[in-house]
Amino acid sequence: MxxxxxxxxxxxxxxxxxxxxxxxxxxxxxxxxxxxxxPTPVVDAAIDSLKRGETTYTRSQGSEALCEAVSQHLSKFEINIDGNDVVIAPGCKQALLYSMMAVIEPGDEVLLLAPAWPSYDGMVKLLGGVPIHVPVRRPDYHPDIEALRNAVTSKTKAIIINSPNNPTGAVYTPKEIKQIVELAVDSDLWILDDMIYSTLVWEGHSYTSPTSFDGGAERTLTIGGWSKGWAMTGWRLGWIGGPSEAMEAVKTCQASSATHVATFLMPAAEVALTLExxxxxxxxxxxxxxxxxxxxxxxxxxxxxxxxxxxxxxxxxxxxxxxxxxxxxxxxxxxxxxxxxxxxxxxxxxxxxxxxxxxxxxxxxxxxxxxxxxxxxxx
Ligand SMILES: Cc1ncc(COP(=O)(O)O)c(C=O)c1O
The missing domain is CATH 3.90.1150.10 (Aspartate Aminotransferase, domain 1)
Structure with missing residues (x-):
């Protein structure tokens, strides 16, 4: 063999x-x-779409209506990303992989806050990158900014953050996110922000986007999806949004692989974003x-x-x-x-x-x- x-x-x-x-x-x-x-309205919307015969190839990055709905949803978190710069991917995981494909080259180091959800490590390695696990503080599992700064080398290309966090349950403070953005600006790093749990915050401050701080929007890819907040794990639907140039690369990743998510799921995903x-x-x-x-x-x-x-x-x-x-x-x-x-x-x-x-x-x-x-x- x-x-x-x-x-x-x-x-x-x-x-x-x-x-x-x-x-x-x-x-x-x-x-x-x-x-x-x-939720039933989401299921009904998928069935209705199937009944309308929406089963053919469609726009690779995702329907215009859904990309626009994601852009609107992100604006609730003060993230300003145009619908043209949104891609709908088959799951948040695939969205994360595309975001890494867009920015990581073999040999690049990627900072992870340890203990980190294991798929990040696997994806970085798949692309020939080198995950650098930087321990979080104990006992509260919040970022150790000094340790992150000390872990940066000339090869560091990106930092992956996830707040609210799996596995720790920590929600990073606005100050911590600001410090991470400052670090990324100083060392010219990409920030891959996995916001999949952003609607699931139980006390104190809410989810904070790195795009809220100076220099953040131009270097952040915001990745999320429907699995956790909308009870849609099996639907395999996620999103990515970010600066136009990076999103052109992400669009190429999707066009060269999945083509698009299932056509009849998109109206349902749109309905999900309207439910309160x-x-x-x-x-x-x-x-x-x-x-x-x-x-x-x-x-x-x-x-x-x-x-x-x-x-x-x-x-x-x-x-x-x-x-x-x-x-x-x-x-x-x-x-x-x-x-x-x-x-x-x-x-x-x-x-x-x-x-x-x-x-x-x-x-x-x-x-x-x-x-x-x-x-x-x-x-
Ligand atoms: C931090 C994190 N990101 C992404 C995912 C994957 O989401 P999806 O099921 O939409 O691919 C998970 C699932 O456990 C997760 O915990």
Whole structure:
């Protein structure tokens, strides 16, 4: 067999092994997927589009109406991007990949805030780039600006940020985002801003875009999507917006690969962006779960967790249990029938476990009860 691309020997599959569907009696705190159905008006809009026969090839960057709707949506976060500079991609993940394809060349270093969602590391490596994992501060998981500055070299090309954050639940402050923009301006870096959890903020400041600060708009690609805030994970819909020149490169990435997202999904994605009541109801539910779940997790024997500010994850330190995170996750699954993600699957995540509260309140209560009973018995 001829040689494969050697990059694959260094690329993992992130959380995949710990996301495998377990036996039915296991409570899963692993999946980053809202336990809600996609709102009915969105489903109806896709069906109507299919019935109208909207099943043919269409505009590669996404329909004009949807690109415009995304531009309007972004303006709610004070992000000013023209609809012509928006591309609709098959999922936020693909949107992230396009954004990296547009700016990263082999050998370029890319700053990640560690522990970082593992797909960033894989995508950077796929493109021949070098991920540089810079630890966040503890215990609040906010950016360590000094450490980021010290990590910049002549090869640094970009920084990837994600706030609200997976896996930490941190929401970066306007001051921190401003400092990241200043750093990017000083070192002439691209900022890839993954705003997928931007509508899921539970206290304090809201999501802040790097484009709000001097020098930010010209060097930021804003990436997001419908999966988390609209309960549309399986629809595979995401967006990218940014400076026109960079977006021309992104349009080429899409035209050379996916062509476009499914034609009949676009009117549905447009409807999703108009919904308020349905989105607020999901948000209220997550906000309630967060308080209950954090109280429960933080009071487990040997476990400590800062209050998450956004998204639907808690990143807990389990070192007080005497187990490392892999042992904790493996034994929790076998002995307590609760599935969690061990943090050491991400660089900088040793002794941490990620627990998602995107599951039902009943499952959260039952899972916590099982973990408490198990830990009380063994430590
Ligand atoms: C930080 C982050 N970005 C992007 C994604 C992927 O979103 P999508 O399902 O739209 O590809 C996820 C999903 O877990 C995520 O946590």
């Amino acid at each position: 001829p040689n494969l691309n050697s990059a694959f020997s260094q690329i993992g599959r992130g959380f995949a092994t710990f996301l495998a569907p377990p036996a039915p009696d296991v409570i899963r705190f692993t999946v980053g997927q809202p336990n809600f159905d996609t 009541k349905e989105i607020a109801a999901m948000g209220d539910s997550f906000a309630k779960r967060r308080l209950m779940f954090h109280k429960g997790v933080d009071s487990l024997p040997g476990v400590e967790a800062p209050m998450p500010e956004g998204a639907f994850y808690i990143l807990a330190d389990v070192s007080g249990t005497g187990m490392n995170d892999i042992e904790f996750a493996t034994r929790a699954l076998e002995e307590a029938k609760v599935q969690v993600i061990p943090g050491s699957l991400m660089l900088g995540g040793d002794n941490l476990v990620r627990l998602s509260y995107a599951t039902s309140l009943e499952d959260l209560e039952e899972g916590l009860h099982r973990l408490r009973t198990w830990l009380n018995k063994i430590i």
